[in-house]
Amino acid sequence: MSKAPNNNWWRGGVIYQIYPRSFADSNGDGVGDLPGITQRLDYVAQLGADAVWLSPIFKSPMKDFGYDVSDYCDVDPLFGTLDDFRALVNKAHDLGLRVMIDQVLSHTSDQHPWFAESRSSRSNPKADWYVWADAKDDGNPPNNWLSIFGGSAWQWDTRRRQYYLHNFLSSQPDLNYHNPEVVEAILGTVKFWLELGVDGYRLDTANYYFHDKELRSNPGRGQPKGNDPAVNDVNPYGWQHHKFDKTQPENIGFLKQLRALLDQYPNTTMVGEIGDDDGLSVMAEYTSGTDKLHMAYSFDLLGPDSSSTYLHDLMTRFAEKNATGWPSWALSNHDVVRVGSRWGGETPDVRKLRVAAAFQMCLRGSPCLYQGDELGLPEAQVAFEDLQDPYGITMWPEFKGRDGCRTPMPWDGQAADMGFGSGTQKPWLPLTEAYRTLAVSEQDKDPQSLLNFYRSLLAWRKGQEVLLHGDQALLPVHQQVMAFVREHEGKKVLCAFNFSESAATLDLPAPFKSASMLPIPGLGGGSVSGENIHLETYGALLLAL
Numbered sequence: 036m037s038k039a040p041n042n043n044w045w046r047g048g049v050i051y052q053i054y055p056r057s058f059a060d061s062n063g064d065g066v067g068d069l070p071g072i073t074q075r076l077d078y079v080a081q082l083g084a085d086a087v088w089l090s091p092i093f094k095s096p097m098k099d100f101g102y103d104v105s106d107y108c109d110v111d112p113l114f115g116t117l118d119d120f121r122a123l124v125n126k127a128h129d130l131g132l133r134v135m136i137d138q139v140l141s142h143t144s145d146q147h148p149w150f151a152e153s154r155s156s157r158s159n160p161k162a163d164w165y166v167w168a169d170a171k172d173d174g175n176p177p178n179n180w181l182s183i184f185g186g187s188a189w190q191w192d193t194r195r196r197q198y199y200l201h202n203f204l205s206s207q208p209d210l211n212y213h214n215p216e217v218v219e220a221i222l223g224t225v226k227f228w229l230e231l232g233v234d235g236y237r238l239d240t241a242n243y244y245f246h247d248k249e250l251r252s253n254p255g256r257g258q259p260k261g262n263d264p265a266v267n268d269v270n271p272y273g274w275q276h277h278k279f280d281k282t283q284p285e286n287i288g289f290l291k292q293l294r295a296l297l298d299q300y301p302n303t304t305m306v307g308e309i310g311d312d313d314g315l316s317v318m319a320e321y322t323s324g325t326d327k328l329h330m331a332y333s334f335d336l337l338g339p340d341s342s343s344t345y346l347h348d349l350m351t352r353f354a355e356k357n358a359t360g361w362p363s364w365a366l367s368n369h370d371v372v373r374v375g376s377r378w379g380g381e382t383p384d385v386r387k388l389r390v391a392a393a394f395q396m397c398l399r400g401s402p403c404l405y406q407g408d409e410l411g412l413p414e415a416q417v418a419f420e421d422l423q424d425p426y427g428i429t430m431w432p433e434f435k436g437r438d439g440c441r442t443p444m445p446w447d448g449q450a451a452d453m454g455f456g457s458g459t460q461k462p463w464l465p466l467t468e469a470y471r472t473l474a475v476s477e478q479d480k481d482p483q484s485l486l487n488f489y490r491s492l493l494a495w496r497k498g499q500e501v502l503l504h505g506d507q508a509l510l511p512v513h514q515q516v517m518a519f520v521r522e523h524e525g526k527k528v529l530c531a532f533n534f535s536e537s538a539a540t541l542d543l544p545a546p547f548k549s550a551s552m553l554p555i556p557g558l559g560g561g562s563v564s565g566e567n568i569h570l571e572t573y574g575a576l577l578l579a580l
């Protein structure tokens with residue numbers, strides 16, 4: 036079959052992630068919804084994004100807030116209807132925005148009819164649609180696999196007197212992709228949304244589809260000793276090498292089937308979320324050639340470290356492994372502490388947030404921007420009594436879960452509900468008072484605000500072909516400055532960002548002596564003198580050849 040055209044809009048396009056529960060609430064029930072998003076799409080278009088990624092909107096008992104799907108082909112009534120979704124897509128397309136949806140294909144909800152049937156007996160037609168296994172002689176689960184959200188990855192079910200696999204909550208049973216009927220059913224659901232006009236997918240846990248058929252135990256990596264940043268000491272999931280429970284060779288075959296399906300629909304794309312011990316290698320493998328993922332989403336800028344040495348090391352490793360694959364870099368999402376606090380500290384220095392944003396927008400790849408980061412929102416402090424995230428409730432207090440990045444978006448600093456729309460209804464997570472002065476209404480008024488900086492940064496970037504499409508080569512590692520050269524069709528742009536709290540100097544590479552300054556609107560602090568580049572605290576400099 037011949038491929039439908041793909042205009043590659045996604046290469047270098049900015050993806051704006053919307054967490055629907057917390058974006059805008061049109062019916063005042065305390066939970067954001069699709070009509071709410073539609074009403075606010077102008078804002079996203081004005082920001083300069085190319086696409087929106089909607090976290091899951093499908094029918095769900097909401098045990099993991101939509102990442103537990105009970106019907107892949109319908110919208111949850113909490114969010115609206117399929118018609119509301121059609122209206123959202125139409126409005127987005129009118130505004131020139133693409134719509135990407137979040138497909139949670141590795142597991143379903145335990146409320147999905149497929150699971151209800153599968154668990155009913157060992158002999159029903161869907162008996163093998165999930166990963167079922169007998170207990171060992173001593174009653175224990177078949178192996179040592181762990182759930183990310185705590186405890187064994189195996190849940191006992193009395194109906195079948197067997198265990199089933201779940202990588203997340205026990206109410207998120209893992210589909211058995213070794214069964215071709217499952218693959219076919221899933222591809223059918225993907226096609227459903229393509230027919231409805233979506234432009235692409237964010238694939239949840241894209242390396243988790245297959246498990247080792249022989250159910251071999253993962254090798255342990257040992258309890259963390261001291262401060263090994265590579266091992267999460269709070270969650271024993273991190274104490275194993277995940278050799279057998281994910282990233283299996285068969286996964287590639289499924290990605291190829293997905294790609295073949297998308298290739299029939301013009302200008303569609305997929306970005307796969309890759310969480311693995313060696314995520315960079317998996318990203319490379321899954322985006323090599325043109326027959327698997329279009330883009331892979333990295334976790335590597337979602338950690339605490341924003342030092343230039345860390346960033347340099349990361350980009351060096353990325354480049355070594357990944358010559359051609361196309362990455363998507365995010366500084367925040369709905370699963371991690373907001374970058375405002377993670378990189379910005381207790382009282383985020385807006386200069387640091389500016390330089391981080393400019394860095395993200397100059398990297399080779401498609402930047403993913405999480406709702407509210409354009410406002411510089413810090414992580415919200417959510418009290419234990421208000422927690423919703425089961426992951427946080429289990430791991431409290433050393434890990435507080437993900438509610439702190441999921442509180443309602445502040446639209447209007449003057450309104451009691453900050454314009455989220457809940458009126459008198461209590462929002463599903465509390466409003467964050469600290470967001471009032473950072474609300475869209477307040478930043479709109481201030482030409483120097485972070486929001487207006489983002490707007491001009493994204494508008495400016497649209498005209499920078501080298502930044503959108505160029506290759507990337509690193510300058511030597513520097514204790515304060517992250518610097519690289521982008522190159523496209525003979526044009527070069529040197530990009531240097533001072534991530535430190537003091538002024539910095541670095542050698543000017545000889546070819547750039549004749550270069551001219553390429554100002555990033557609203558971000559200065561860089562100059563050239565003789566053989567050197569000087570950067571003020573959190574300053575940036577671009578030089579074009």
Ligand code: BGC
Nearest residue numbers: 099102139203239240308370
């Ligand atoms: C999503 C999480 C979700 C998990 C299970 C992830 O990686 O981003 O929010 O809890 O997958 O679906």
Ligand code: MG
Nearest residue numbers: 060062066068
């Ligand atoms: Mg609502």
